[in-house]
Amino acid sequence: MIDKHSLSREIEGYRLLSLLGHGNGSEIYLAEYASSHSPVAVKILPGHRAGDNLTRFFIHATRLKRLEHPYIVRVRAFGTQDDFTYLVMDYLPNGNLRERHPKGQVVESSTVVRYVRQVADAITYLHEQQLIHRDIKPHNMLINAQGNVLLSDFGISVVSHSLDPLAPQQHDFEGTVIYAAPEQLLGTPRRASDQYSLAVTIYEWLSGTWPFSGTFDELVEQHLHHMPPPLRTRNSALSPLIEQVVMKALAKSPEKRFPSMHDFAQAFTWAVEQSTPDRQTPRPTRQFRTPFSF
Incomplete structure (x- = not known):
């Protein structure tokens, strides 16, 4: 998208230094603010935008710039230049x-519990802002100087205009098929789709492998029509409670998952705590419900 001879160029006062990575057609560069030499990351999105497409980009980027959460990477600026x-x-x-x-x-x-608490907190905030991330995966979970996890990469996030799960909006599929929910693959992402993607990530962390594998078409078929192998067939050391929570979040139907990301994180934390041999007996609270009472 930007050739190596252009790395010394400036984009609205930001000087590109080196390519950090790429994905979904975009490229991310280490850059510095020319006047202060402060390091930043610049994500270059492909394709010339004009008319309604450019208007939608500016509206969406404005929403992203307004996001402010301790576990979300801040968007500092945005714009258009040349053909990107x-x-x-x-x-x-x-x-x-x-x-x-x-x-x-x-x-x-x-x-994993520590990661899930932080990521789920960030996703809950996104959902409260009427946004769906659509690309939850370990690659988009960055680590700050304090060791906390910050969610990143909102280039393909969408606005959830309708919170009615029976009337989701139609979108072309974008994301990473390994982690994508069935309804997202069918072009109807919703907030529960982010829960499914986080559950795939947890499954991978706890077992060392993904629930499904194969070609793009094979993965789509499995996400749509096949239940993943039970988690304990991949890691027998895990407790049935942990397995039940993760498998519930991997339900094909969004309505059969947890009601919210917060509920999923709470249930997963509870399952891990209950499965720890030397745990302290938890003090019951009036508000707490087991993950299977939702």
Whole structure:
């Protein structure tokens, strides 16, 4: 999209330094603000936008710039130049959770709980802002200097105009098929789609492998019509409680998943705590419900 001879160029005062990565047709560059040399990440989105498409980009980017949450990467600026549009975001040099936990590595459930709490908190905030992320995966979970996980990459997020699950909006499929919910693959993403994607991620962390594998078409078929192998067939050390919570969030029908991301995170935390041999007996609260009473 931007050739190597253009890396010294400036984009609205930001000087591109090096390519950090790419995906979904976009490219992300390490850059610096020319006047202060402060590091930032610049995401270049492909395709010339004009008319209604450009208007939609500016409306959507404005919404993203207004997001302010401790577990969400801040969008600092946006604009259009030449034949592309761009987003300027905070730069986090400590990598992402895909790099920290390569495929095949099993992650301790106590560590997964910490990740889930932070990511679910960020997604809950997004949903409250009427946004659906649509690309929840370890690659989009960055690590800050304090070791916290920050959700990133909102280039394909969409506005959820209708909160009625029986009347979702129609969209072309965008995302990562390995982590995509059935309804998202059919072009009707909703908030529960982000829950499914997080559940796929948890499944991978706890077992070292994805629920499904194969070609793009094979993955679509499996997400739509096949239940994933029970989690404990991949990691027998896990408790039935943990398995039940994750498999509930992987239900084909959005209505059979947890009512919200918060409920899913609460249920998963409870299941892990109940499954820890040396846990302290939890003090019951009036508000608490078991994950299977929802």
